[in-house]
Amino acid sequence: MKKKEITSPPSGSQLPPLEGAEQGKVVTRFPPEPNGYPHIGHAKAAIIDEEYAKMYGGRLILRFDDTNPLKEKLEYYDAISEGLQWLGVKPDLIKNTSDDISLLHDYGRKLVELGGAYVCTCAQDRMRDLRAKGLPCDCRADHTTALDRLKGFFGTLYDQNQAVMRFKGDMSDQNTAMRDPTLFRIIEGDHPKLGGSVRIWPTYDFAAPIEDSVDGVTHAMRTKEYELRNALYFAILDRLGLRKPAMIEFSRLEFEGVPVSKRKLRPLIDNGTIKSWDDPRLPTLAAFKKRGFLPEAIRKFVLSLGITLAETKPPFETLEAFNRKIIDPISPRLFFVKDPVEVRVRGAREQEVTLKNHPTDASLGSRRVRAGDTFFIAGEDAVHLKVGDEIRLIELYNIKIAEVRNSGAPLVAEIGSDEIRQSMPKIQWTAKDDMIDYNVMIPKQLYIGDDYNTNSLEVAKGFAESYAATLKPDTHIQFVRFGFCRIDDGYTSIMSHR
RNA sequence: GCUCCGGUGGUGUAGUCCGGUUAAGCAUUUCGCCCUCUCAAGGCGGAGAUCCCGGGUUCAAAUCCCGGCCGGAGCACCA
Numbered sequence: 001m002k003k004k005e006i007t008s009p010p011s012g013s014q015l016p017p018l019e020g021a022e023q024g025k026v027v028t029r030f031p032p033e034p035n036g037y038p039h040i041g042h043a044k045a046a047i048i049d050e051e052y053a054k055m056y057g058g059r060l061i062l063r064f065d066d067t068n069p070l071k072e073k074l075e076y077y078d079a080i081s082e083g084l085q086w087l088g089v090k091p092d093l094i095k096n097t098s099d100d101i102s103l104l105h106d107y108g109r110k111l112v113e114l115g116g117a118y119v120c121t122c123a124q125d126r127m128r129d130l131r132a133k134g135l136p137c138d139c140r141a142d143h144t145t146a147l148d149r150l151k152g153f154f155g156t157l158y159d160q161n162q163a164v165m166r167f168k169g170d171m172s173d174q175n176t177a178m179r180d181p182t183l184f185r186i187i188e189g190d191h192p193k194l195g196g197s198v199r200i201w202p203t204y205d206f207a208a209p210i211e212d213s214v215d216g217v218t219h220a221m222r223t224k225e226y227e228l229r230n231a232l233y234f235a236i237l238d239r240l241g242l243r244k245p246a247m248i249e250f251s252r253l254e255f256e257g258v259p260v261s262k263r264k265l266r267p268l269i270d271n272g273t274i275k276s277w278d279d280p281r282l283p284t285l286a287a288f289k290k291r292g293f294l295p296e297a298i299r300k301f302v303l304s305l306g307i308t309l310a311e312t313k314p315p316f317e318t319l320e321a322f323n324r325k326i327i328d329p330i331s332p333r334l335f336f337v338k339d340p341v342e343v344r345v346r347g348a349r350e351q352e353v354t355l356k357n358h359p360t361d362a363s364l365g366s367r368r369v370r371a372g373d374t375f376f377i378a379g380e381d382a383v384h385l386k387v388g389d390e391i392r393l394i395e396l397y398n399i400k401i402a403e404v405r406n407s408g409a410p411l412v413a414e415i416g417s418d419e420i421r422q423s424m425p426k427i428q429w430t431a432k433d434d435m436i437d438y439n440v441m442i443p444k445q446l447y448i449g450d451d452y453n454t455n456s457l458e459v460a461k462g463f464a465e466s467y468a469a470t471l472k473p474d475t476h477i478q479f480v481r482f483g484f485c486r487i488d489d490g491y492t493s494i495m496s497h498r
Numbered sequence: 499g500c501u502c503c504g505g506u507g508g509u510g511u512a513g514u515c516c517g518g519u520u521a522a523g524c525a526u527u528u529c530g531c532c533c534u535c536u537c538a539a540g541g542c543g544g545a546g547a548u549c550c551c552g553g554g555u556u557c558a559a560a561u562c563c564c565g566g567c568c569g570g571a572g573c574a575c576c577a
Contacts, residue, residue, distance in 0.1 A: 016512095033577050068576065124575065131573075132500095164575045174501050176573035185575035204577045228502055228572045251504085251570095304525065306511060308504090311570050315509045318526045328539045359534070394535055426535050481536045498537080 014303040015051055018219055020246055026058030027218045030084075030091070031065040031208065034076035034192070037277045037284045038083035040298070041223075041260045044253040046089045047302045049221060053092075061215055062091035066098045067207050069191035077192070079277075083285035087295045097207050098193050100214070104202045105154065107210050107240060108165055108184050112150045116239035117183055118142075119149035120166045121158070131179045134172040140180065153184075154200060160186045167205075167236065177228045178235070181205050209233045213242040224249040224309050250307040255316050257445030257453070258283045268452065280443040280494050281456050291443060292476055292486030292496035297323035320497035327476045327484055327496070332357040332364050335394075335428040336438060336479035338462040339379030342410035343429075345399055348373035350433075355395050367467045371396065374410075374432035376463050378481075381427045382411065390416045392426045394480065428480045430463040438464035440485060442495045460495075468493070 018026065028049040032042055053060040062084065066072045077096075084091070097104075111117040120127065120139040130137055139149075153163055164185045169178035183206040190196050202210075212220045230247055237244045254260045260283050268274040278286035288298065301319045333356070350372045358364035375393065385391070389401045398416030405411070442458040464479070469490040471477065477493065478484050485493035 031577090035577080065577070071576070120575095128574080161575065166575095176501070179573080182575050187575085201575095203575075208577090224503070225571050226577090249503090304511075308511070310504055310511090312504095312510065314511090315526060318510065321526060325539070331538085333536075333538085356535095359536080360539080392535065396535090420535055422534090424535095428536075478536085478538065480538085484538080 015048065015055065015307065018052055018056065018246075018248075021052075021056050021058075021219065024057045025218065026053055026056035027061065027216050028053045028058065029061040029063050029212060029215060029217045029220065030089075031063045031097075031211075032080050033065045033068070033072065034080060035068075035071040035073070036076055036079075036262050037286060038080045039260050039285060040255070040283045040288070041253050042080070042083065043087055043285060043298055044250075044302045044305070045221065045223070046084055046087065047299050048250065048307060050089045050091075051303065052219060052221075058218070059092040060089075061217065062094045063211060063215065064094075064096045064098075065204065065207065065211075066096050066191070066193060067201050067204065069187055069189045069194075069201065072192050074192040079286075086285060086289055087298065095215075096193055097202075097211055098191060098198075100211060101194065101198055101201075103214065104207060104210060105200060108200075108202065108206065109150060109154070111167075111183070111236075111239060112146060112165065114239060115143075115146075115168065116236075117165055117167050118146055119153045119163055120180075121149075121163045124161070131171070131176065134179065136171045136180070140166070140168065140171075153186075158186060160188050160199075162186070167232065169232070169235065175228055175231055177205075177232050181232060183236075205229060205232055206236065209236045210240075210242070212245050213237055217245045219248060220245045221248045221250065221307075223252045224311075225252070248307065249309060251309055251311050253302070253305065254313060255283065256313045257447045258316075259447060264447070268446075273452065279457075280441065281446045290486070290488070291494055292327070292484065293319070293323050294326050294476075297326050323496060324484060328478070329358075329361060330364075331476045331478045331484060332471075333359065333478050333480050334465055334468055335430055336440065336460075336462060336464045336468070336482055337376050337378040337428060337430050338440070338460045338482070340376035340430070340462050341379050341382035341408075342432075343375045343377055343382075343399070344410050344412050345373050345375065346402065346412065346414045348415060353396060367465070369431055369465055369467070370434040371431040372433045375429045376432065376435070377427055377429050378462070381425070384425075385411065390424060392416075392420060392424055393429045394426050396429065398424070428482070430465055434466050435463040436466050436469055436491060438462055438468060439492045440479070440482070440495050441488070441492065464491075 030046045030049045050060045064077055118140055122137045122139060153165060164182045166180040167183050169180050171179050173179055182203050184200050184202050186199055187201045188199055227249055234244055277284050278290045280287050280291040300322045305314055352368050352370050354366050354368055356366050385401050387401050387404055390398055392398045399413040400416040401413050403412035440460040442460055444456045445453055446456050447453055471487045473487050473489060475487040483498045484496040486496055487493050
């Protein structure tokens with residue numbers, strides 16, 4: 001046996017080669033339903049779709065799969081577009097499934113005329129029962145009135161819930177997706193793009209194959225929960241004599257304790273636990289942005305996952321590691337002291353010191369800090385101090401602890417030696433004369449098991465150098481010995497990761 | 499219940515289609531050292547997998563076959 005013939009993509013790509021892909025002829029598509037804010041799961045699909053298109057010099061289509069007016073809203077089209085733009089995913093064509101509504105209707109009619117579908121007026125629960133038992137209903141067998149029913153279906157004969165169009169599959173197929181699934185249903189309601197002009201709407205099962213085929217998609221990708229619908233997808237195209245794209249599945253992307261489903265997230269928003277869809281605890285793209293993750297990190301991470309079918313929750317730490325490496329060289333270093341403890345340094349003279357913004361990259365500049373004789377250090381650092389300890393205030397001077405008092409009274413210290421020993425603790429500090437009240441929001445896992453984590457958002461309170469207030473929102477910084485953060489406003493930042 | 503899909507170090511993957519060329523590569527994690535006025539980044543090194551289990555085929559199996567176990571998905575007039 002020989003190895004499968006696969007045109008190798010240009011080197012440098014991280015994804016495995018696409019079967020049957022020809023350079024310059026690959027067309028992929030990302031088909032989100034505009035029914036919510038884009039999240040990390042969307043990012044995975046969109047990035048893989050785009051990456052393959054790029055890899056083969058092909059095209060990417062962004063197709064809003066808007067076939068259910070009850071669920072879709074204009075704001076979500078925009079939210080998805082914005083999310084993709086932030087991610088750096090650039091479609092070559094943007095369209096809506098609803099653009100092709102009459103084409104879809106035509107194919108639906110044609111399918112009935114070809115005997116591949118029928119209008120069914122059975123009640124929903126009766127049909128569910130029949131499908132479970134693998135038995136056909138009377139509508140299916142009624143050939144004589146099939147065309148009249150079809151006419152009535154697209155006319156005004158039926159009201160919502162009175163009729164649907166079903167695929168003529170096999171009611172006894174072991175793959176239940178093939179037991180005459182619904183192709184069209186009647187929905188009264190305003191569609192965000194088409195208003196109330198259309199009432200016969202295709203289901204995903206019908207729209208997806210037709211659109212993919214008609215749009216020239218060569219490689220269609222979707223998450224693995226659709227696997228059993230592949231048979232249906234191809235059966236529809238077969239009966240209609242339409243070209244069949246290749247279908248590739250991959251597992252969903254979700255992190256431990258951070259569900260992506262609206263069922264789990266919506267309630268938190270609705271009951272006010274979480275105020276908006278860009279809350280940094282959420283898996284939405286807006287949240288990742290707010291939290292200080294860079295799109296490049298997300299892309300690298302997604303690509304490192306591969307297109308496996310295994311259902312796993314990848315480690316969030318890996319994403320953090322990618323982000324840290326990208327952010328580290330561009331993040332100014334600043335001082336933030338959490339749970340501050342006051343330190344008086346006897347005999348300290350007032351001075352203005354220059355602090356480097358980055359340990360190795362001088363191009364990030366420096367800042368001036370006014371220091372007197374009163375400082376604050378982090379509570380965590382203070383608890384370990386004993387009389388006689390010598391520590392270094394980073395980039396300032398050494399101090400020697402002279403007095404340790406209980407219950408919140410300031411520590412007293414004196415100026416220490418000039419020697420910067422490798423082993424001595426070097427800690428961040430803020431000067432009383434040059435600091436501001438500061439909060440760092442620290443997002444944690446949203447859910448623990450099935451329960452909302454009531455401690456999912458820690459707010460670290462303390463002092464930061466006043467310089468922090470001068471940084472523009474969205475700036476990435478590192479609070480030394482604390483973690484990487486994104487500036488949210490003058491007195492708040494959001495922690496990205498350590 | 500029926501059907502389908504997965505199961506490689508703590509974690510995520512590569513390799514599995516075409517059995518041997520590495521008894522398993524990479525990343526993350528973790529430990530040590532170097533560098534360093536950060537517990538960051540960078541450099542070097544180490545740890546960590548009898549490739550779910552049991553049979554079988556074969557000179558040879560993570561890779562093929564059979565059985566089992568565990569996990570997930572689908573069975574909507576949602577996508």
